Amino acid sequence: MQHVIPETAGSLLQMLPKLIAGEPRVDETSVSQLVAIGAVYYAEKPPPRDLIGVRRELRPKRVTDENLFCEKGSYLRVHVHPKRGPETNSIDWRSRVLGQGTDWVVVDKPPGFSVNPTVDNAVECAAFQVARALIETPETENTSNETHKAQSWTNGSPLKVLHRLDVFTSGILMFARGNTGFAKHFHEALRTRRVHKTYRCVTCTKPKLGIMEHWTAPEELGAGVSGPRRHCMFPPAENQAPWSGNLQELEGTDGNGRKRCVLIVTRVESLCEETLVPAVRDAAPRDAKLYESRVELITGRTHQIRAQFAQVGAPLLGDVLYGGSSLASSINEDEGDCDSRSLESSKHDDEGDSRRLDEQKNGRQPVQPPRVLDDGDFLCLQSASMRVEVSFASEPLSGSETHETDGRTWHAGEPWWRR
DSSP: OEEEOOSSOEEHHHHHHHHOOSSSOOOHHHHHHHHHTTOEEEESSOOOSOOTTOOGGGSOEEOOOTTOEEOTTOEEEEOSSOOOOGGGGGSOGGGGEEEEOSSEEEEEEOTTOOSSOBTTBSSSSHHHHHHHHHHOOHHHHTOHHHHHHHHSGGGOOOOEEOSOOOTTOEEEEEEEOSSSSHHHHHHHHHHTTOEEEEEEEEESSOOOSEEEEEEEEEOOOOTTOOSOOOEEEEOOOTTSOOOOSOGGGGSSBOTTSOEEEEEEEEEEEEOOGGGBOHHHHHHSOTTOOOEEEEEEESSOOTTHHHHHHHHTTOOBTTOTTTTOOOOHHHHHHHTTSOOGGGHHHHHTOSSOOOOOOGGGTTSSOOOOOOOOOOTTOOOOEEEEEEEEOSOOTTOOOTTOOOOTTTTOEEEOOSOTTBO
16 A cells, blocks of 8 residues: 655656556556556545544545546555456346345355455445446446446446355345445344344254354454454353253343353254365265254354354365365365356366365365465355245234345355355
8 A cells, every 4th residue: 555645746647657656657547447446545634644633525536537637745545456346247247136126235255255345445345246236237347448447446336235244155145225225124133133144054963953142242362462353252151051952042241241142053964065165075074074054043143154163163165264165175176276256166066076186185275374264265065045934823923014025035156165
């Protein structure tokens, strides 16, 4: 990231290439691309380092025009190396839409894509790409001039993100459209736990059916210790009664500041090799079985399924943050360097590559230190379905009006790890 204070006034497009040094070289084409994805910010005066308390209108704003005239002594923040997701353009986002109305849309998000815009990229995310797909026509979609124009964040409004899915989690995702009251309605449904979600995940260890309950808190790293922060799961203490089914018991924290986490494993099935993408099959420990679980999420804590399954000795396949076997090397090598954004092609590859990696021949992969999932990683976790209940049997709608999404259920397609 570069902070630039122009010593002379001039056009952004002509000025930035002269003011930003280093490699790769920033030329006018680069400036146009950075502006198009929302990676350039401008303010009339340099802001303070700490923006807390600074009025919104005085903070740097995304540049909307590559030919913006910049005053002498103004301020530019340029994210020269934004995190890119060019694979977004290879996805048929319109086909991912499962349902929509005037103020809502539900999609089946593929794995590997951010849900919402980031500070350095407002375009290459599900929120923008789905919004663009909903307004595109076949004529403009195939016109080269329109393609570049449609890719600019200034030519569309991203959908409003109502809940989150991790980048590497696929499946059901709800967005709000426009400035209606649907976002508030859906958030009220989340608050009163009227939104019911089920997930699919794959493990090398068979989990038990039934309720899985823990208390969670972010991992505390000791002084001088670096590394990714995980969410720790603690079994209920002897003086903590198990969850009775009362939703009120899910609120608040215990004496240690931990929050209750509850999920229900409703089904577990062994996966046959013939049903799996070859790269996933080959990533499993030799002679080990793979199990696909159906999970009903009762609470929705950060990394809940990943952390709870890891705590009971069944980390998700591909979840290198919580002790799962990595899928990165298997898919990138065995599948000809394919990635999760194009796994549809590997599903139809009947030949595959049956060889296993050398380190897997005699059991599990070597234990790797925990790390955050990054480009090239793959996670066997899918948000399989979502239902919005009209109301609980014993509770009215808290005065809110019903919406056309109430009482409806959406189902994701086959998970990416299946043929």
